[in-house]
Amino acid sequence: MKQGNEPSQARLPLSWFRQGALPLAPQLLGRTIVRVTDEGVIRARIVETESYVAPHDKGCHAYNNRRTKRTETMFQRAGHAYVYLIYGMYHCLNVVAAEEGQAEAVLIRAVAPLTECDESIMKRYRSLSSNKFVNLSNGPGKLCRAMHIDKSFDGYDMIAGEEMWLEAGKPVMPEHILCATRINIPYAEEYADVLWRFYVADDPYVSVKDKQAVSLAVRERMLETFGSEDFGWN
DNA sequence: CCTGCGATGGCCT
């Protein structure tokens, strides 16, 4: 019998994934990512995300709707995984978030293992010798290594797939969500300063905490006031 | 706590 506070294990449907990267990113927080590996099933809670939105976003690989072998996955239907290699040795996992032909995706930047069993498997894949468990998955490259996600999952269908998917979990309420600038995209010019990174306030697995972060509610009020992402801070 | 730096390879001009 399901208890009232127990996180939902229902798979998230296509209609939920396709709402666009900006609405989706904060709603991904608190959801469960499930990965079926040779070492066992890993379940983890998403605690940090970033939105990437073609065509205008200069931080997005598909800026100006650039279609290349790598970015082609971002143009797929929502619910596919976009996985790419970064700095020659790490992978990053994104969830495609719009209609086919429209390149929007949400980068999963940090997750927290749900149980000691999850920790144990992730620790093995990470080759982590210390007991500083936050190091398992407090970063996009770390979580991919911990959950054994690599380029073979690029284009993977997370709505129907049997090796990796998302469950409803327990969404994080807006008052517990902070918004901040995205990490390591100084080249994105005016889009380097938009508050498109979202994370769970006070969660130890968040990769980078930003003193200037604002609550989701504040960001939305500012959007109404300024009518754009440019809040006049620069 | 912080800052700098090397690793390492696919991607894109």
Add this chain to the structure above:
DNA sequence: GGCCATCGCAGGA
């Protein structure tokens, strides 16, 4: 040839 949605380590405060 240069860049890169990263990480772990070294060294200093």
